[in-house]
Amino acid sequence: MPKPPVDNSSRSDEILFVNVSGVRFQTWKNTLDRYPDTLLGSSEKEFFYNEDLQEYFFDRDPEMFRHILNFYRTGKLHYPRLECVQAFDEELAFYGIVPEIIGDCCMEEYRDRKKENQERLAEDTEANEVTDAPLPPHSTPRERLWRAFENPHTSTMALVFYYVTGFFIAVSVLANVVETVPCGAVAKRVKEMACGERYALAFFCLDTACVLI
Numbered sequence: 001m002p003k004p005p006v007d008n009s010s011r012s013d014e015i016l017f018v019n020v021s022g023v024r025f026q027t028w029k030n031t032l033d034r035y036p037d038t039l040l041g042s043s044e045k046e047f048f049y050n051e052d053l054q055e056y057f058f059d060r061d062p063e064m065f066r067h068i069l070n071f072y073r074t075g076k077l078h079y080p081r082l083e084c085v086q087a088f089d090e091e092l093a094f095y096g097i098v099p100e101i102i103g104d105c106c107m108e109e110y111r112d113r114k115k116e117n118q119e120r121l122a123e124d125t126e127a128n129e130v131t132d133a134p135l136p137p138h139s140t141p142r143e144r145l146w147r148a149f150e151n152p153h154t155s156t157m158a159l160v161f162y163y164v165t166g167f168f169i170a171v172s173v174l175a176n177v178v179e180t181v182p183c184g185a186v187a188k189r190v191k192e193m194a195c196g197e198r199y200a201l202a203f204f205c206l207d208t209a210c211v212l213i
């Protein structure tokens with residue numbers, strides 16, 4: 001075992017109490033002072049000081065704070081894999097920590113998750129823009145038709161069409177189910193007949209109509 005370091009921190013340093021949503025953390029003041037550009041390392045944290053309880057109070061997620069505090073202790077920031085990347089970013093932004101200092105062990109994961117998230121957001125806004133934006137005044141009938149099929153809320157006609165097609169799809173599915181249900185035996189035969197066989201013509205017409213529509 002190496003010789004224990006001479007610990008004179010207890011004299012030159014003081015213990016700070018940090019209360020994050022009711023969960024209490026304790027750390028050396030020197031530990032926090034290592035990063036003076038961040039919220040906890042600077043005098044900005046005095047805004048959060050509670051005189052009565054002699055502690056700093058933050059109304060933030062204590063789970064995430066564990067990772068933030070570990071960064072001050074070890075100099076390495078690790079990305080908690082189970083946390084949403086955006087929530088983690090917001091937490092870092094609150095404490096004034098730049099995400100660039102995430103350790104190599106977690107950087108790839110963090111970047112991947114971030115990219116995934118950005119792509120998904122971009123896709124969503126793009127899709128919404130396409131179907132929600134008002135049509136340009138000189139749009140072709142083809143564009144208007146496409147819009148009506150894509151987003152039934154653009155006009156009453158589109159909405160009616162949406163429900164009518166939905167209705168016929170439902171009828172078609174129901175007809176397919178009923179076709180297989182037994183409809184009772186015909187006098188001369190012992191075996192029961194399925195409705196589809198017994199009313200073959202009616203079902204054929206109904207099915208054809210639905211498919212045509």
Ligand SMILES: *[C@@H]1O[C@H](CO)[C@@H](O)[C@H](O)[C@H]1NC(C)=O
Pocket residue numbers: 019020021022023024050053055057
């Ligand atoms: C954390 O702070 C709140 C609000 O100031 C206080 O009510 C609570 O007792 C504190 N909890 C601890 C463990 O210090």
Ligand SMILES: [Zn+2]
Pocket residue numbers: 077078079103104105106
């Ligand atoms: Zn890591």
